[in-house]
Every structure is written in C-alpha cells, then in structure tokens.
Amino acid sequence: MKKTKATIILFLLFYYGFANIINIHPESISNNIQKYIDKASYGDTIVIHPGIYTSVSLVLQKSLHLIGINKPILDGDFKNELLRINADNVTIEGFIFRNSGKSGMNEIAGIRCIDANKIIIINNEIINCHFGIHISNSSTLTIQNNIIKGTPFEEQNTGNGIHLWKCNYANIFTNNISGHRDGIYFEFVTNSTIQDNISTFNIRYGLHFMFSHSNLYLCNEFIQNGAGVAVMYSKNVRMEENTFIKNWGASSYGILLKDISDSWIYNNKFLYNTIGIHFEGTSRIEVVRNEFQNNGWAIKVLASCMDNRFEHNNFISNSFDVATNGSLSLNTFSHNYWDKYEGYDLNHDGLGDVPFYPVNLYSMIVEQNPNTIILLRSTLIGFLDKAEKAIPSLTPENLKDSSPFLKLNSL
Amino acid sequence: MRSIIVALWSIVVLTISCTNSVPSPIIAGKDSCTECKMGIIDTRYAGEVITNKGKIYKFDDIGCMLSFLQSKNQPENKYQKILISEYLNPKNWLEVKDAIFVQSNEIHSPMNFNFAAFADMTSLNTFFDTKEKQTYNWSQVKELIKL
Incomplete structure (x- = not known):
C-alpha cells in the first residue's frame, strides 16, 4: 500500500514537476509560434531564438513561460493584436513587440491580458502599438523593465502605454513609456505600486488615476507630458518622491487633483510647470516637503477644497505661489519657505514674526479674468499688490502662513 | 487719417466677429x-455648449456636459446651442435634440457614462444591433443621468 502511494506521488512529481523546454528558431521548419503554444503543456517554457517573426497574433490559454533570447522581434504587420493572455501563471520575457493594428473601436494592444492572474511581463520592448500593455480584470501582476514607445500620428487613435482596468496588486517598476495617450492609466485599480518609471512625451497624462483607491506611486519621473499627471475620483493615494518637469501649456499641470481625499503628497519636485498642483474638490490631503520651483502657479487651490495641509514646502521663483478663487480658505499653511517673504525674525527662532499671505491681489484678478495675465509684471500691478498688502480687501484673509520659514526647508 | 479709419474699421470688424x-x-x-x-x-x-452671449464650453463626455448644465440650473433656451459629437464622424456636431443616443458597455467613454450619439437610425443600425440596444432621446438621457 505504502509502495503504491509512493509511486503515485513520484509519478505526479514527474508529471507536473518537470516542465519541458521547447526551442523555436526563426529558421525552424515551421516558425509558427502558435503551433508550439498549442502543443505545449501546462508550465512548459518556450524559448524563442533571435530573429524576426512576422504576422504574429498569439493567444495563450494555459500557463506557459515565453522567453526570448537576444530580443526576438514579434511583428504584427499593423494588422492585429500581438499577444493575448487568458491564463494564470504566465511569464513573458525579453521580446520586442512591434507594429500592432490600430482601431478606434477595439482596444488592440501589444500585450493584452484578460482575466489573467500572476502575470509577469519583464524586459520587453513594445514599439508602435496602439495600446502597449492592456490588462483587464486581473490581479497580482508584475510589469517591469519594459520600454513602451508609441508613435502618435493620429492623436485620437493612440491608446495608453500601460492600461489597467479592474485590477489589483499590480507592481509597475522601472518602465520607460513615451508617445502614448496616457503613459500609465489606472481605472478601478487598487493596492498597486508604481515605482521608478519614466513617463515622457505622452499626449495627455504621464499617469492617470480614475476611481483607483489605495495606490502608491513613488520615485517616478513625469517629463513634458501634454498635461502632467491626473489623479481623479480616488482616495488613499500616496505620491512620494516623484519629479514633475516641464508640463507646460494652457491646461497643463504637474498634478491635477480632482475629487480626491485622504492622500499624501510627500517629497516631490515640481519644476517648470504651468501649474504645479491644481486642487479641485479635494479634502484631507497632506502636502509636505515638496519643492516648487519656476512654475507659473505653484499651487492652485479652488474654494471647493478643505482640510488640506501644506507644510515644510519650498516655494522658489514661481510667478504665483498660491492662487484661489474664493474668499474663504479652509486649508492650513505652516512652516513653508517662501522666497517672496519680506518679513523679519526678531527672536531668531528661524520663523518669520509676521504671517505671509501667499495669495496676491493680481492672482485673484487673473483667476476671475484670465485675459488680464497680459499685465503680468507691469508697474500698475506692482502698485496694486502693494496697496492690497497694506489694506487687504480682495484676498482671503485666513489663507496665510503664520510661521513661514526664513531658510529653505531641508528636503 | 486713412490709417485711423482702417484701425477703427478693424475694431468694428473684430467686435462683430466676437459676437458671432x-x-x-x-x-x-x-x-x-x-x-x-x-x-x-x-x-x-465630446460635447459643446454655446451660451447666448457666445461663450463656448467644451466637454469630454456627455456626463460632464450634463453635470455642468445641471449646476448652472438654467432652462435650455438660455443656451444658443448644445452640441454632441457624432460618434461615427466626430468632426460633425449634432444638436442634442436631434441626436439618438445609445448606452453600451462595449463603448468606453472617458468618464464612464458610455453614451454614443448618432445622427439617424440608419447610421446607428450599421453600428449596433438595435434589437438589443435601447435608444434614447435627449430628454431620456437627462432623466438617466441625474448627478
């Protein structure tokens, strides 16, 4: 009895424990990868050797590991989807996916995952595809070290670089994304981390959150995207140590926050943006130890925001430090460094003795009538601001930093 | 003297062109x-609202346009035009009163309202099987989207 049990276990071990390795060369008699995929059994590894494989349109419906050696090229000839994964436990490593089809109606992607869990996509290049990686209804995903490059000929027809819909536990690390609609797009995604990615030259946003709660993004760089980064209709989002550079244009932002609550913005850098952070309908957000330098507006806080805290930030060389559109402010500012502060510190505690009012009269006028921006830096405006400082009338009285730092906050 | 007249005329032309x-x-x-x-x-x-004074507001989704109209809370005749893109030919604007709307999960609008507007039933039929899909007119859409 014991013996038969042991043989059964041994048999199972042999059956499932040792997966096969299948090699495919471009000069193989049949280099049709799909045939090999169909023949392979659960857990096998398919090794694809360097070369160009054309008219690729693969469907993976079982757990397999696809490994490319020296980056074989899988070309879709501008016709269809390159790879569709509809299985758990799949690894895709070391390929160049290029030239997917384009369609306004279907979301055609380089790599598309549907109802797939435990997926690893690593070290690939996805070039000239409609969507780069499109994942829906999946969990436990690792997307790492990929280069995703789109060619936005027709803006409307470009998809997102990495597009996640209804996913959770996704880790998106060290990818480089450019030339897509949104670099990274999250819709109904929870408990995920976006770290060390570079997202540049995307048509709309470098990163876009919609209805995605409890996510973390840190140490990413967002440079010269159409409108920066948008975090909308979400809560519990941590945004730390990111860099937002040169998001410049009529409706461009470092970060656009719309209807978000209970979030943290720590240690980020905002350089050369039209608007550093735009707050609209936000509450309970902590903005701590960020650097705002050379922006048009460092922060714009609309009257619909409340209980946000701004502490230990540095405001340097911005045209406007803070702008708002209401007369009442329910947000607190303290211990920030403002380069426009002209107060004094008689008791030498490092904090200014008179409060600093970061909203000036002119920014209120511009908010109400954007065309007056043409008067920026004119003498008239200089006089008006001085007069307003002496006798405040239009600027919100309680929007002030009562304890401004005289020296730069060390970040 | 002539240049002054030219300048004055250009101002007149500009002001006229602003109201149009x-x-x-x-x-x-x-x-x-x-x-x-x-x-x-x-x-x-996309949608667009033009007020009687000629100011143009643009929207990315019909839901945003309705939420804007509801927040303004004015009768629709206060607006010169309320327009929506024709789904199959986005360069063409349709008056919302003339458009036929379909809601479907197969289409994916930016704000998840997932409405598409069509000019007439024939163009709609080329795209959707109307036996399965219910169509709506503008007032029905307004009833459906109460924000």
Missing part, C-alpha cells in the same frame, strides 16, 4: 473639459 459664434471644433490634446479638467483626446464623446 460658430461651434468650434475640438482639438484633441489641446482642449480640456470645462467640468472635469481632463484633456480631451477622444473626440467621439
């Missing part, structure tokens, strides 16, 4: 939605 309001096309990637501030990329779902 034609629907303005949406430039994908440049324009942004008045309501949600998102950049408009997918013009198939």
